[in-house]
Amino acid sequence: MRINTMIDEYRRLLRLAERDKKMIKDKLTKLDRRRTMTLQKRIHEFHDEVFAEVDCLKCGNCCREVGPRIIEPDIVRIAKDQNMKKNTYIAHTMVSDEDGDWVFKDCPPCPYLGENNFCHIYDVRPRACKDYPHTKDRDIHKRLKRLAIDTQYCPAAYLIVNKIIEEFKP
Structure with missing residues (x-):
């Protein structure tokens, strides 16, 4: 899905992230730590998938808010x-x-x-x-609480977290 109306779509994603804030925090907290290497590898892959579609220049929210x-x-x-x-x-x-x-x-x-x-x-x-949002970091699987917070500022982080939740079903 190529996002055409980037600014409106990003605003929508940030509203969804606000709505889903508690659920995201709860689910990321529950992720099975026995799958850390698999989880880390998949987060890196999700990062690449999402940033192939997301154009940070159409957002800039991290620069305005963090x-x-x-x-x-x-x-x-x-x-x-x-x-x-x-x-x-x-x-x-x-x-x-x-x-x-x-x-x-x-x-x-x-x-x-x-x-x-x-x-x-x-x-x-x-x-x-x-x-930013640090989803390519080597130890991202150890910083999922921070990633949950980043969904409030970064539409790409929200999309990555949704992929994590969908695949790992914590």
């Missing part, structure tokens, strides 16, 4: 791209959150989110942005 955690290599890479020294970049653009992690000031929305959901630093974007 602030990424910024790690040291991200800071160095972005500072260099912005022609700034690391400490100057941190002072001008970063704050430490309640967990002690670096995040962008006044985020969300992301300060680099541009018109038509384009990222002004796409080539050097933070790893958390590049990997």
